[in-house]
Amino acid sequence: MSAFKTCKPIMRAAALAAALALSAAPAPAATPRDQLVIGMNMNNLLSLDPAGATGNDVLGVVANLYDYLVELDPHDLSQVKPALAERWEIAPDNGSLTLTLREGVRFQSGRPLTAADAAWSLHRVLKLNLAMASPWKSYGFSAANAQRLIQAVDERTLRIALPEPTDPKMVLYTLGTSVSAAILDRQAVMAHEKNGDMGAAWLLTHAAGSGPYALTEWRAKDAMLLDRHDGYWRGPAKLRRVVMRHVPESLSLRFMISRGDVDLAAGMAGPDIEALKHDAAVEVQPVLRGTSYYVAVSMKDPKFADKRVRLALRSLIDYEGINKAIMPHYGVAHQRPVMIGLAATLPDPGYRLDVAAAKKLLAAAGYPNGFSTNIKVLSDPPMINIATALQATLALAGIQASVQSGTGNQVYGAMRDRKFEIVVGRGGGGVEPHPHANLRALVYNPDNRDAAKLTNFQGWRTSFHSPEINRLIEQAVRERDPLAQTAMYRQVQQLYDAEVGAIQPISQMLETVVLSKRVHGYVGHPSATTHLRGVYKD
Known part of the structure; x- marks a missing residue:
């Protein structure tokens, strides 16, 4: 069973209420050492489904609930790094990519992650033909040719044949950055299929991945709670919990980060960021x-x-x-x-x-x-x-x-x-x-x-x-x-x-975020796929 299934509703509600209470307190109080509390405007966070979710905000969430086949180095985006795929090869004629997945990776449900899951996740994006099918369609992929061109050769080998000539580096970059490239637990998703939607309605507000954090609770335009997945294949994340708070007002965020009610403030107005440059307890981090x-x-x-x-x-x-x-x-x-x-x-x-x-x-x-x-x-x-x-x-x-x-x-x-x-x-x-x-x-x-x-x-x-x-x-x-x-x-x-x-x-x-100086290891990613697995606090 996945983490969000095994947590009973009353326990989830209590956990979220406790997390929210931290930043609702009128007196300054440091957030818990094992939690990262993020203040942000969540108005545009409307869906978590990798096939249809759009916007930078969802990229940062999906990057921590799911894994991608490859990742891009945040300091040099041209450098492609192994993730679920430990290695890959581009065919001499530039006509295909072959990726070899690492052994021993399991979804949060406990089920092994295979190349068949990776192929199915990409097929699903094209079959549903929602917003995130666009980059794949631009390369010539379609619902009609997806199963023929994107195939699991065996449990660990995924082959992607390009339908038309293109630069295969572009496809690699898309595999490392697009929310559509997140690898889903096929069985968990299809268990919630309704009327042939391939689990789309359920995935609007749920997740089924292999990432370092599991979705515990999400209240639209209120808060989201992610809890550490201790069975993560890279080893457990350093923080036990990530709490995302909906704070649309920049001035409120400014006061909250100054008081220590949040550890990270995103989407603030320029004048408030400028004012916080003089606060010795915080750091301003811009990302182009x-x-x-x-x-x-x-x-x-x-x-x-x-x-x-x-x-x-x-x-x-x-x-x-x-x-x-x-x-x-x-x-x-x-x-x-x-x-x-x-x-x-x-x-x-x-x-x-x-x-x-x-x-x-x-x-x-x-x-x-x-x-x-x-x-x-x-x-x-x-x-x-x-x-x-x-x-x-x-x-x-x-x-x-x-x-x-x-x-x-x-x-x-x-x-x-x-x-x-x-x-x-x-x-x-x-x-x-x-x-x-x-x-x-x-x-x-x-x-x-x-x-x-x-x-x-x-x-x-x-x-x-x-x-x-x-x-x-x-x-x-x-x-x-x-x-x-x-x-x-x-x-x-x-x-x-x-x-x-x-x-x-x-x-x-x-994009400029303001961080408490208690936070370490946070590296904002230029492609918005910021990973929180290595973040920790004093």
């Missing part, structure tokens, strides 16, 4: 991620279909002001679609606020007095702050923009439906340390028809469609010569600049 903060326009809108209007908009973003005043602790200035730090990334082009140039472009496009539009944006900082700054600079050229804030479903849902004019958002892949990850998410659009519904490609969402860029991206990911591949990715960025793409990056995401 591969995701962009951006301004996107819909080229289905006749105004933004005009290249001159897109150029004008590019000149009406106050890049320097936004990055200096709004983005500290949220992001670092970056204007390219490919993330910082890769060999293929071009230097920033140096776009800047130029109202006079924008006015000339608008007049040439037939809008000498500007026009009216709307900006959709999440109500959270820094996106809402970027949108407000953009509203002000657009007005300098006569563009009257109303700001419409909303939830993720309202903002990104409108993008997925192609029913928007401007969106200030955050996205663009970047989980895998490879140029293709960013370009696939932000630029690539192989079929611009509405009927194609390529909703996970933001190029499709914005209706930006460049056959030349698409061809070059497809060619680059298949190129086996690293120097030639790098040159192709640089050319893609130059073409995107010349064609004035519909998405303009402003900053690359910086």
Whole structure:
């Protein structure tokens, strides 16, 4: 039986109540030495199912409930490290991967973990065809070909044949970072199958993995309790329990970390992080991620279909002001679609606020007095702050923009439906340390028809469609010569600049957490798969 089954409901409730009481006490009191108490906004933590769960928050949870076949070194993402797979080989023709799983691994249920479980977990993602099937579909995998291409050769050998030419490093990176690559206990999941859903309803709020922690309790937008799995194959985690508290208010988090009511605070506002820099009891830890903060326009809108209007908009973003005043602790200035730090990334082009140039472009496009539009944006900082700054600079050229804030479903849902004019958002892949990850998410659009519904490609969402860029991206990911591949990715960025793409990056995401100095061994992962198994406290 798994850990969450053997714990009786009344015991689970009592454990959670006790954990919550720690941070509810009015007087400062240190959290227990054997527990890590995390304060965070859990509004976007909606599902734990590796086939359908999205967002950075769930990545950090799944990475501790489950194991992946490989892991990426948090200090150098290009370094792939063994996990469930102790070794792997790429075929000489780059057409397949063969992974050898280690012996002796057991799920939290006690059942042995085999290559058949790994193959089934990947099949399940493709058969359900939920959000997390996207990276696999981009490589050419589908529900129809999954069982043929992803096979358990024997109990310890998994073979993944690539359906179409691609860079196998990208597939390895996805196996180490995507929540879809978590390996599930097939028998435990299928015991809860209903109406052919492969356990999807049950996995929304349960887990069936082999990770260092087991899910004991989860109350949506309240708290989550993870307890140590003492039978973990790497050896027990150093802490007995991890408690995640829903604390959406940044100021509350600031007071809680200062008082010692939480050990780690995530998602805080810049001013509160800045204030905590002077607190000797805490440490501020920034982690650069591969995701962009951006301004996107819909080229289905006749105004933004005009290249001159897109150029004008590019000149009406106050890049320097936004990055200096709004983005500290949220992001670092970056204007390219490919993330910082890769060999293929071009230097920033140096776009800047130029109202006079924008006015000339608008007049040439037939809008000498500007026009009216709307900006959709999440109500959270820094996106809402970027949108407000953009509203002000657009007005300098006569563009009257109303700001419409909303939830993720309202903002990104409108993008997925192609029913928007401007969106200030955050996205663009970047989980895998490879140029293709960013370009696939932000630029690539192989079929611009509405009927194609390529909703996970933001190029499709914005209706930006460049056959030349698409061809070059497809060619680059298949190129086996690293120097030639790098040159192709640089050319893609130059073409995107010349064609004035519909998405303009402003900053690359910086996630900043604040840690109590009692906490040791915490290493924030750039791909959000932060492992807590080695964390301990004074």
